[in-house]
Amino acid sequence: xxxxxxxxxxxxxxxxxxxxxxxxxxxxxxxxxxxxxxxxxxxxxxxxxxxxxxxxxxxxxxxxxxxxxxxxxxxxxxxxxxxxxxxxxxxxxxxxxxxxxxxxxxxxxxxxxxxxxxxxxxxxxxxxxxxxxxxxxxxxxxxxxxxxxxxxxxxxxxxxxxxxxxxxxxxxxxxxxxxxxxxxxxxxxxxx
Numbered sequence: 204x205x206x207x208x209x210x211x212x213x214x215x216x217x218x219x220x221x222x223x224x225x226x227x228x229x230x231x232x233x234x235x236x237x238x239x240x241x242x243x244x245x246x247x248x249x250x251x252x253x254x255x256x257x258x259x260x261x262x263x264x265x266x267x268x269x270x271x272x273x274x275x276x277x278x279x280x281x282x283x284x285x286x287x288x289x290x291x292x293x294x295x296x297x298x299x300x301x302x303x304x305x306x307x308x309x310x311x312x313x314x315x316x317x318x319x320x321x322x323x324x325x326x327x328x329x330x331x332x333x334x335x336x337x338x339x340x341x342x343x344x345x346x347x348x349x350x351x352x353x354x355x356x357x358x359x360x361x362x363x364x365x366x367x368x369x370x371x372x373x374x375x376x377x378x379x380x381x382x383x384x385x386x387x388x389x390x391x392x393x394x395x
Contacts, residue, residue: 220249221391223285224278226306226329227271228254230295233262234377235323236269239287242384248285253278255303263291276305280312285391290324290376293347297325301332310335314370321372321387323379325349331356341373342366 223243227236236252243250254260254271261268280286286309291297300306310333313320322330327343330336337357342365343349350360365374365382372390374383 220247221284222282223248223250223287224273224280224283224309225250225252225287225289226254226275226278226300226303226309227252227260227289227291228296228299229260230291230299231260231262231289232291232296232324232377233264233267234380235289235291235326236262237267238380239289239321239323239384239387240269242388243285243287246388251278251283255299260296263295275300275303275309278305278309280309280316280318284318285387286310286313286318286320287387288320288322288326288329290322290326290344293325293328293349297328301328307333317370319370319372319387319390321383321390323374323383324376327353327373331358339371340366340368341371342375343373344376 240250251273252269252271253273253275255275257271257274259268260271310329314335324344331352336353340359342361342363353360364379365386367386372386
């Protein structure tokens with residue numbers, strides 16, 4: 204019997220499966236990472252978890268963790284069909300990811316090529332730092348200055364469970380995950 208690999212996401216066996224990359228780090232919001240990832244895997248996607256370094260990253264609950272199978276610096280955005288940016292508390296994963304220069308380049312590449320992006324809660328921090336929210340409609344967590352950052356960067360913040368603007372799907376917090384996952388999957392199936 205093979206040894207268990209805890210925290211490793213099962214992957215699609217088909218090399219032709221669509222590919223998603225999730226950018227995160229320690230202190231991610233557990234549900235905002237796991238639910239969209241499991242929804243994608245269920246639909247036959249291959250999902251890579253990318254963090255500043257490969258290895259174990261732990262959610263805010265300090266109970267669940269996942270293995271980042273890639274470092275952010277290893278990610279070639281041209282190899283992916285979807286970018287997912289989960290949230291977390293302001294000084295956790297969202298700030299770690301937004302401060303990573305290659306993560307900002309990844310976000311800019313997805314927007315330049317009009318490829319699907321799904322961000323929830325404090326995830327839009329990365330989009331603000333990447334300079335891609337100007338003229339876009341989106342939502343985020345309503346506190347911690349996130350709406351103000353979006354507005355200051357030229358985006359139009361809306362208080363809604365989910366906002367869809369072209370290639371971008373955003374939601375506010377874990378209680379919006381049903382709408383977030385539904386619209387994320389609809390967006391990628393409409394573009395398939």
